[in-house]
Amino acid sequence: MDLVPVILSGGVGSRLWPVSREMHPKPFIQLPDGQNLIQKTFLRACRLPGVSEILTVTNRELFFKTQDEYKAIEGADCAQSFILEPFGRNTAAAIAIGALKLAESHGPEAQMLVLAADHLIQAEDAFADAVAKASQLAADGWLVTFGILPHYPETGFGYIQTRSDTALGHGLKVERFVEKPDLATAEGYLAAGGYYWNSGMFCFRVGTLLEQLGQHAPEVLEAAAAAIERSDISTGKRHRSLNLDPAHFAKVPDISIDYALMERSDRVATVPCDIGWSDIGSWIAMSELTAPDNDGNRLEGEVLTHASTNNFVHSCERLTALVGVQDLVVVDTPDAVLVAHKDHTQDVRHIVKQLKSHGHSAHLLHRTVNRPWGSYTTLEEGDRFKIKRIVVKPKASLSLQMHHHRSEHWIVVSGMARVVNDDRELMLNSNESTFISAGHRHRLENPGVIDLVLIEVQSGDYLGEDDIVRFEDVYGRATS
Amino acid sequence: MDLVPVILSGGVGSRLWPVSREMHPKPFIQLPDGQNLIQKTFLRACRLPGVSEILTVTNRELFFKTQDEYKAIEGADCAQSFILEPFGRNTAAAIAIGALKLAESHGPEAQMLVLAADHLIQAEDAFADAVAKASQLAADGWLVTFGILPHYPETGFGYIQTRSDTALGHGLKVERFVEKPDLATAEGYLAAGGYYWNSGMFCFRVGTLLEQLGQHAPEVLEAAAAAIERSDISTGKRHRSLNLDPAHFAKVPDISIDYALMERSDRVATVPCDIGWSDIGSWIAMSELTAPDNDGNRLEGEVLTHASTNNFVHSCERLTALVGVQDLVVVDTPDAVLVAHKDHTQDVRHIVKQLKSHGHSAHLLHRTVNRPWGSYTTLEEGDRFKIKRIVVKPKASLSLQMHHHRSEHWIVVSGMARVVNDDRELMLNSNESTFISAGHRHRLENPGVIDLVLIEVQSGDYLGEDDIVRFEDVYGRATS
Numbered sequence: 001m002d003l004v005p006v007i008l009s010g011g012v013g014s015r016l017w018p019v020s021r022e023m024h025p026k027p028f029i030q031l032p033d034g035q036n037l038i039q040k041t042f043l044r045a046c047r048l049p050g051v052s053e054i055l056t057v058t059n060r061e062l063f064f065k066t067q068d069e070y071k072a073i074e075g076a077d078c079a080q081s082f083i084l085e086p087f088g089r090n091t092a093a094a095i096a097i098g099a100l101k102l103a104e105s106h107g108p109e110a111q112m113l114v115l116a117a118d119h120l121i122q123a124e125d126a127f128a129d130a131v132a133k134a135s136q137l138a139a140d141g142w143l144v145t146f147g148i149l150p151h152y153p154e155t156g157f158g159y160i161q162t163r164s165d166t167a168l169g170h171g172l173k174v175e176r177f178v179e180k181p182d183l184a185t186a187e188g189y190l191a192a193g194g195y196y197w198n199s200g201m202f203c204f205r206v207g208t209l210l211e212q213l214g215q216h217a218p219e220v221l222e223a224a225a226a227a228i229e230r231s232d233i234s235t236g237k238r239h240r241s242l243n244l245d246p247a248h249f250a251k252v253p254d255i256s257i258d259y260a261l262m263e264r265s266d267r268v269a270t271v272p273c274d275i276g277w278s279d280i281g282s283w284i285a286m287s288e289l290t291a292p293d294n295d296g297n298r299l300e301g302e303v304l305t306h307a308s309t310n311n312f313v314h315s316c317e318r319l320t321a322l323v324g325v326q327d328l329v330v331v332d333t334p335d336a337v338l339v340a341h342k343d344h345t346q347d348v349r350h351i352v353k354q355l356k357s358h359g360h361s362a363h364l365l366h367r368t369v370n371r372p373w374g375s376y377t378t379l380e381e382g383d384r385f386k387i388k389r390i391v392v393k394p395k396a397s398l399s400l401q402m403h404h405h406r407s408e409h410w411i412v413v414s415g416m417a418r419v420v421n422d423d424r425e426l427m428l429n430s431n432e433s434t435f436i437s438a439g440h441r442h443r444l445e446n447p448g449v450i451d452l453v454l455i456e457v458q459s460g461d462y463l464g465e466d467d468i469v470r471f472e473d474v475y476g477r478a479t480s
Numbered sequence: 481m482d483l484v485p486v487i488l489s490g491g492v493g494s495r496l497w498p499v500s501r502e503m504h505p506k507p508f509i510q511l512p513d514g515q516n517l518i519q520k521t522f523l524r525a526c527r528l529p530g531v532s533e534i535l536t537v538t539n540r541e542l543f544f545k546t547q548d549e550y551k552a553i554e555g556a557d558c559a560q561s562f563i564l565e566p567f568g569r570n571t572a573a574a575i576a577i578g579a580l581k582l583a584e585s586h587g588p589e590a591q592m593l594v595l596a597a598d599h600l601i602q603a604e605d606a607f608a609d610a611v612a613k614a615s616q617l618a619a620d621g622w623l624v625t626f627g628i629l630p631h632y633p634e635t636g637f638g639y640i641q642t643r644s645d646t647a648l649g650h651g652l653k654v655e656r657f658v659e660k661p662d663l664a665t666a667e668g669y670l671a672a673g674g675y676y677w678n679s680g681m682f683c684f685r686v687g688t689l690l691e692q693l694g695q696h697a698p699e700v701l702e703a704a705a706a707a708i709e710r711s712d713i714s715t716g717k718r719h720r721s722l723n724l725d726p727a728h729f730a731k732v733p734d735i736s737i738d739y740a741l742m743e744r745s746d747r748v749a750t751v752p753c754d755i756g757w758s759d760i761g762s763w764i765a766m767s768e769l770t771a772p773d774n775d776g777n778r779l780e781g782e783v784l785t786h787a788s789t790n791n792f793v794h795s796c797e798r799l800t801a802l803v804g805v806q807d808l809v810v811v812d813t814p815d816a817v818l819v820a821h822k823d824h825t826q827d828v829r830h831i832v833k834q835l836k837s838h839g840h841s842a843h844l845l846h847r848t849v850n851r852p853w854g855s856y857t858t859l860e861e862g863d864r865f866k867i868k869r870i871v872v873k874p875k876a877s878l879s880l881q882m883h884h885h886r887s888e889h890w891i892v893v894s895g896m897a898r899v900v901n902d903d904r905e906l907m908l909n910s911n912e913s914t915f916i917s918a919g920h921r922h923r924l925e926n927p928g929v930i931d932l933v934l935i936e937v938q939s940g941d942y943l944g945e946d947d948i949v950r951f952e953d954v955y956g957r958a959t960s
């Protein structure tokens with residue numbers, strides 16, 4: 001029997017702004033130990049006994065970035081497959097499409113272990129143990145959830161109520177799912193016992209899941225099958241991917257798997273577990289990953305304090321100074337800084353809403369933007385000029401392109417560049433430069449084995465990213 | 481009788497860090513209306529009846545910057561003279577040297593009006609009125625202080641106690657100077673009446689001042705005279721300046737004019753006045769120059785708030801977001817951000833002390849550094865490269881120079897550059913570039929009438945500012 005972890009990578013995590021952005025969502029936020037949540041999830045899944053392939057469901061804009069993150073992990077050599085969504089469509093769609101694809105490739109006896117890309121699980125052995133139990137229940141035809149033993153009356157999660165009279169050997173039958181409670185209700189749950197946090201992780205036998213979906217949510221299953229049929233499949237050296245067709249994917253109902261299936265089925269069980277789980281749902285949860293100093297301050301980066309206690313500071317590149325303050329969260333990024341009270345970190349998403357409604361790019365992008373070939377960082381913009389640092393990965397190449405309104409100076413600061421500039425092809429070593437006139441076709445490529453770092457100074461009347469004509473693109477963007 | 485305002489421009493204003501830095505001290509901080517404190521002081525002094533010349537005492541490193549600030553003021557065409565200090569040496573030294581120079585140029589009947597460069601005076605007519613009264617008292621041989629009518633029991637200032645039985649027509653005789661009081665004492669002063677804040681502004685007849693200094697502080701007067709004798713005088717088209725010799729200036733006792741003279745003399749009077757005076761001694765004082773919104777937030781720059789009240793935010797270039805916070809001061813600059821409680825803004829100087837003791841440059845410089853010819857801003861530094869934006873003022877020129885360890889790419893983004901590059905001289909228009917090899921002599925000059933803006937990309941093994949050999953320099957720095 002094959003067990004295939006299915007990593008759902010959706011959601012921005014807007015409560016972790018300004019580090020999270022739409023194009024740099026929560027699974028990609030680096031933790032103090034240097035790894036990010038999606039890397040940790042991939043590695044944890046890959047280490048489970050019997051796992052040889054991992055299916056990731058993610059937004060297509062994050063495909064290359066996700067592959068890069070997986071590639072950067074040491075000691076995780078699972079095969080990778082991807083389902084690429086043109087936009088988010090809730091969990092029922094992702095899970096149904098995943099199940100249909102796994103039925104095709106692995107048969108109905110295969111099991112899928114649904115994991116969120118942005119949760120932290122610190123007790124890995126206990127997690128593996130819980131998965132083994134869930135797998136046995138799934139083999140018996142149960143739809144299995146993972147019920148997290150609650151240590152305090154959290155009001156931000158839904159709860160799973162179990163029936164203690166129906167132990168199933170490795171778990172408990174689920175009585176019902178309950179919505180996020182108020183504090184008194186949550187305290188009642190803890191006092192009563194038999195209630196667990198709904199972690200959003202699942203284990204299903206593929207055949208059971210499809211049968212149950214057909215019974216309780218046939219409209220999801222049918223639309224999912226139709227979307228797959230109209231979608232493109234591509235196979236690379238290291239991965240297979242299904243690129244979902246937007247028009248057909250949009251027809252899959254926008255509903256969670258909890259509403260669509262789990263709350264309707266009577267075949268639902270839970271494996272109670274205590275696995276050091278956190279959804280890193282706010283800056284408070286993030287701050288707990290950094291040890292406090294003698295004043296209770298948890299400080300990342302270059303920070304000076306005076307008469308300040310119990311604060312959390314995350315400072316990337318600049319100096320942060322605290323004077324006479326308590327219980328604050330200060331998060332500094334190159335283009336935005338957040339100052340929040342610890343009791344209000346859930347409200348950070350209101351800032352993101354304001355940014356969206358103002359059309360401000362700070363909810364969407366960081367100053368550094370990732371591309372399939374590497375990244376660029378805008379260092380400065382002014383009247384008629386823009387300066388970028390461009391990093392091109394070894395063997396990677398930008399498209400053959402042309403700009404109508406801007407010319408570009410390129411100066412190599414490290415690595416080696418192969419450049420097409422109009423009708424010439426040249427090699428630039430570090431400290432060499434070239435000038436690309438407006439209207440000239442050009443291409444930038446890193447033929448070497450270390451990163452190519454290049455400073456680009458653009459000048460012209462119009463410097464928008466949309467002044468680009470792509471002639472050839474190895475990433476399939478020539479027509480976009 | 482000549483009245484010569486003497487502007488004392490010393491002190492960093494470290495409580496206004498991170499906007500104030502040693503090389504960008506408090507007089508240069510821009511207020512919300514766009515002018516800075518030294519400009520306001522110069523303009524206010526220049527508008528006084530009978531004033532045709534202003535003497536500024538400042539650190540020699542701030543000479544060019546101060547001239548630039550004066551030049552940028554509309555409608556202030558007083559003659560400028562300067563006394564340039566190699567380091568700060570307290571007020572007695574500055575005032576004694578100023579008096580000796582004025583005695584030489586204007587004779588003993590001339591009056592000096594001593595003003596701080598970093599105070600704000602919002603009632604200009606009342607100020608002019610107080611100066612007229614002080615001038616009459618000074619003509620009668622009094623050493624005149626300006627006593628600010630206290631509106632609340634401030635504990636951060638010294639007080640002047642007057643004798644109400646000795647009205648002098650335009651002022652009051654001073655009974656004694658008292659140190660910064662505690663709150664109860666300050667409240668007692670206000671209740672008793674006859675106490676005024678010591679503003680640190682003075683009006684003296686030059687002859688009287690020298691005679692009184694000779695009597696009460698002869699060691700100051702003698703050392704001041706000796707320092708002048710050993711110093712260089714230079715005369716430009718728009719100014720005269722006395723560049724004090726460091727060794728002899730160091731021999732002038734480091735003492736305030738209050739201790740050296742005012743507290744010892746029995747010829748001291750005060751002109752009580754109510755002139756909208758503030759020493760802008762902290763971020764609280766600065767915040768009061770910005771009107772509050774409906775939530776009591778005083779916001780400068782791009783700021784978003786949620787559930788936050790009574791905060792002050794000064795944000796230069798980036799987005800600042802506040803969530804659920806009260807009574808904070810947040811000051812954002814390109815390389816450092818301060819988060820302080822309003823009750824602790826006096827303690828900001830402790831951060832500056834920490835920076836100094838760590839040898840951190842953030843107490844000294846901004847990311848933008850002023851030079852006689854314009855300014856440069858470090859946009860990015862990395863391994864073996866550094867990127868600067870360089871702004872050269874019209875008709876200004878950098879020195880003819882050479883670097884041993886770095887080469888430089890120059891790209892003009894606006895304006896016109898005249899460049900010496902080894903044995904060539906060339907003109908670069910915007911969007912043109914040149915490459916300066918390590919070891920080549922070069923010079924950059926702006927022959928035009930608008931600012932020249934240039935991006936410099938340096939590369940090499942060593943990129944320190946001290947890798948420079950200057951051959952010719954219009955600012956006299958070739959040997960430094």
